[in-house]
Amino acid sequence: MTRSTFVYVTYIRTTPEKLWSALTDAEFMKQYWFGVHGESAWTAGSPWKTVSPSGQVLDAGEIVEADPPRRLVIRWQNQFKPELKAEGDSLCAMDIERSGTAVKLSITHTIERAPSKLIEAVSGGWPKVLSNLKSLLETGCAVLQDPYPN
Amino acid sequence: MTERRDTDLLFKALADPSRRKLLDLLHKHDGRNLNDLCEHLDMTRQGVTQHLAVLQEANLVAAVWRGREKLHFLNPVPLQVIYERWIAKFEKPRLKALGDLKRRLEKRHD
Numbered sequence: 001m002t003r004s005t006f007v008y009v010t011y012i013r014t015t016p017e018k019l020w021s022a023l024t025d026a027e028f029m030k031q032y033w034f035g036v037h038g039e040s041a042w043t044a045g046s047p048w049k050t051v052s053p054s055g056q057v058l059d060a061g062e063i064v065e066a067d068p069p070r071r072l073v074i075r076w077q078n079q080f081k082p083e084l085k086a087e088g089d090s091l092c093a094m095d096i097e098r099s100g101t102a103v104k105l106s107i108t109h110t111i112e113r114a115p116s117k118l119i120e121a122v123s124g125g126w127p128k129v130l131s132n133l134k135s136l137l138e139t140g141c142a143v144l145q146d147p148y149p150n
Numbered sequence: 151m152t153e154r155r156d157t158d159l160l161f162k163a164l165a166d167p168s169r170r171k172l173l174d175l176l177h178k179h180d181g182r183n184l185n186d187l188c189e190h191l192d193m194t195r196q197g198v199t200q201h202l203a204v205l206q207e208a209n210l211v212a213a214v215w216r217g218r219e220k221l222h223f224l225n226p227v228p229l230q231v232i233y234e235r236w237i238a239k240f241e242k243p244r245l246k247a248l249g250d251l252k253r254r255l256e257k258r259h260d
Contacts, residue, residue: 005180005181006180006223007181007212007214007223007225008212008225008226009209009212009225009227010227106212108214126227127229127230130227130230131227131230131234134227
């Protein structure tokens with residue numbers, strides 16, 4: 001196997017439009033992503049980056065596909081850890097589909113190498129981010145304010 | 151789907167040793183097909199398929215088609231929700247100390 005992938009799925013009681021906006025609005029993103037936000041025009045071919053609360057660029061790349069409110073694909077390279085940056089580009093696909101009264105969000109993150117430190121690193125963070133996103137959209141508040149609470 | 155039903159499905163899915171073993175197998179090596187998973191369980195193919203269906207319904211396993219192959223991925227998001235709702239809330243340093251003690255005492259009998 002020369003590929004590393006993870007697939008994370010969450011069902012959120014919201015609309016595809018609200019979920020799309022939650023994934024692309026910088027101020028909203030900070031509320032569930034522990035202060036991190038994304039910067040992009042969110043159209044195919046646009047540059048994309050994630051920025052920490054202190055202004056450091058964490059990841060950078062390009063929007064490969066943008067089909068609001070259904071599918072967003074990002075070419076994603078880590079920028080702040082040399083060993084992760086060295087692994088090069090990964091692809092992160094976010095798919096949104098209606099499922100009964102909820103919306104199914106699937107995140108598929110893939111890199112053409114195995115094992116991958118990048119996939120290991122990002123896979124640890126996503127469950128917390130997605131759990132916060134679900135809670136924020138459904139109840140109006142995020143559960144975790146700090147990714148590593150005491 | 152109500153929140154109550156989500157939680158019921160989740161705990162029901164976890165309340166079976168074979169299904170917990172399937173989660174462990176996927177944790178060790180994610181993205182496996184049915185044949186691969188069957189090799190590690192002393193169970194009929196139909197049995198494994200049924201357990202996977204319960205795990206998928208609880209959203210603990212996500213299935214992805216790659217060509218004609220169905221791959222199963224561990225989805226830890228509901229476990230994070232359980233952690234926040236049912237563990238972190240009740241967690242106290244004293245409980246941790248008790249857990250450490252239990253682990254240390256039981257280790258001696260391994």
